[in-house]
Amino acid sequence: MPIVAENIKSFFKSYSSSEIKNFETLPKSGGDRIYFRIITDDKSYIATYNENIKENTAFLEFTNRLRKIKAPLPEIYVVHPDKQMYLQEDFGNSSLLDKLEENGLNEYVYNLFKKSLKELAWLQIKGDKSINYNFCITSKEFGRQAIMSDLLYFKYYFLDPLKIAYDKEKLIDDFEALSTYLDHVKNKYFMFRDFQSRNIFIKNDEVHFIDYQGGMKGALQYDVASLLWQAKANLPDDWKNSLLEYYMDCVSKILNKSLDRVRFISQYNGYVLIRLLQVLGAYGFRGLFERKAHFLISIPLALTNLKWFLENKETGIALPEFERVLQLIVQDDIVDKFRPVQANEATPLIVTINSFSYLKTGYPKDVSDNGGGFVFDCRGLMNPGRFEEFKQVTGRDKPVIDFLEQQTKMPDFLNSVYNLVDIAVEDYINRGFSSLMINFGCTGGQHRSVYAADALTRHLRNKFQVKIDLHHIEQNIHEQKGF
Template sequence: MQKVIEEIKALAESTFSVSGVEVEVLPQSGSDRRYFRVFENGKSYIACYGPNVQENRTFISFTNQFRKYSIPVPEIHAINDRSDIYILEDFGTISLLDELEKNKYNSYVYDLFKKSLRSLAQLQVVAGEGIDYNMCLTAKEFGKQAILSDLLYFKYYFLDTLKYPYDKQALLNDFDSLTDYLTKNVDQHFMFRDFQSRNIMIKDGEVHFIDYQGGMKGALQYDVASLLWQAKAELPEDWKNDLLNYYIEEVNQLLDGAIDKEAFVYQYNGYVLIRLLQVMGAYGFRGLFERKAHFLSSIPPAINNLKWFVDNTQMGIALPELDRCLRHCVSDEVLKSFESIRARENSPLVVKISSFSFKQGIPGDETENGGGFVFDCRGILNPGRFQEYKKLTGRDKPVKDFLEQQTKMPEFLNSVYNIVDISVTDYLKRDFESLMVSFGCTGGQHRSVYAADALARYLKNKFNVKVELYHHVQDAKNWIN
């Protein structure tokens, strides 16, 4: 990581003819790409390190094409010789999803959605005409094979985990019918592929697009379905309908012939379903197979999103076995199985979480049942080895950034969450009174403090359970002072 940072500094200083630039490591997302914020003379830029050079070249090629038509994508300021590091325009830290969560469903946010859809239409229809689809990372188009792949993703990683008996051949036949229906007489243009509110940045009241390197040729409906039906956005139905109509009007102004609105909406509903099922498959894979707590907690709202669709939407095609499977997926029985138990107001359970130093020994538990979990954080890279962190603790931002971005702490904590979840769920059901969880590291200063704080937040948010938090080394120091 340090070598990459030094290369970013060198590229930035050469590009902007300055010296002494600062580089901040940004949190890692789900991919292997790493992002950094570069500061020089009061200005900021985004640097990307991507080990997949072809992916980088795809992003750069698409960006250059879009900027010819004034599509709101970032300017590329510099690319290194290996094409594994490039420096971009910085659109800030606020996404459309952030604005929605902050302002809710007001006119300002509604206008941002309209701006997003207007620019999307221009990107797809106008700028997309000159795209070199040979640069696509996977398939050149979102056709039958790609649609079937998304459907099978849902089948293997979500539906099959429910152990629900269904007619496999009948379901595959329905998959074939749906893919034929969605690819018949489709006017294809550039498809963003992941057009969600978290990939739309807001700066000075304007929208800007990022993360379109997975794009390919496909139906217009897919991207607008992705935006309007994003589970986390939870857009009201009147917004979904009005914004879809607005998008169709924008596209009609750009195409040679007007869209057959009825046929367009029917196929749009089909692509909404494809997108919802692809998301369910992703949450199933990340949550049920990789055991990542964030994705597990995302399954209930995704089920509710799918339930509304199943109950209220028609696609103009009969898919009896798929419909039967979907109605089971959105049943109260399945939803309840994924919803976390929440502590009652008078629940007796108290989870006692602490950090400690192994030099001083493992804390004892004087409660009646005693025991609990002890997690050893010493396998995580120690911030205390670095001079700039020696006098800080796991509650200071530089240390937290280091642990989150340059160590295995996120993976470690995901495993802890999965283990502790089992006991907390059981203890709440059985009205147990106490559970103790301790985190130890060498000095009780950095790793164990961070981990204990993180678990306390997690359990409060997920279970609403009472938590007592104590840092044996740090709290003792504060008392002495």
């Protein structure tokens, strides 16, 4: 990471003589792209480093062509000759999802969604003639084969691990029927592919789009389904319905013709179903196979969304075996398998979490009757304290957090911790135990152990709603987190 950062700084200096006043690594999004924010006296830039040249080329080509139709995309200032680095316009830190979480379901946020959909319709339709689909990363078109692939992804990584009995041949027949039905849409234009509120940034109350490098030709309905049914956004049904109507108004105006709205909505519902199943497939792969706790926690909400969809929407095509299977996986007994036990006010358990220094204090003493608990050694992870820029900060400061999350195996380490600790916490809640101690140690008790203790605190609070007594011993910090 330090080498990449230095290369980015050198690249910027070759472009501009302005002095860099602030340089920070931004949180990772999808793929292996690394983002940096560079601030000078008069301007802010986003620098991107990505060794996937094909992905960079798609992003740059799409940007240059779509900006010609006034799509709200970032300006590209300069591209390194090897195409591994480029500088682009900075839209700030506030996404549409951030605005929704900050402001709630008010008129201001609703209008931002309307602006997003209006600009989306313009980008999709007007941009279609501008795009050279030969630059697509994978397929040129999201058609029958791609839809079938998404359905099989759901089958292999979520449905099959549940071990629910089904007729394999009939289910595949239904998959093929749905794929063919959705492939035969009348309106195929440029498809953003990942049009979600976290990829829409708000600057001066105007919307701007990022992360469209996975775009291809496809149905208009796919992107609007992605936005309105994003699980994290959790938009109410009246918003989904009225925003869909507004989007169809925008499409009709741009095309200068009326839409067959009944058919459009039926196929839109089909793409909503595809998106819901994509999410379950991803959660299954990341949670059930890779054992990443965050994704397992998200499965009950995804199944609840799917259940509501099945009870309230029609796709316009009969899929008997598929519908039977979907009804089975949203039953309470299936959902309950993924829903963790929750502590309540009467639960006696208090989980004590400590960060400590092996050199200065050694293992913390357990003052309860249990005689100790888990001790996790963080010293196998790269030490931020070896770098000068991190010596005066801790594992609670953003530069250290970014370093640990992006340049070390801390995420893998913590996933293993979660898998072990979750077993004990669930058991302790069910058995009425009152105390569990969990310790994280590193050399100085300043960076790795502090970050890990905070991360476990968030995880246990989110998953089990359990009381936490948090101590950062070397930092002299004590926080109690109860109900």
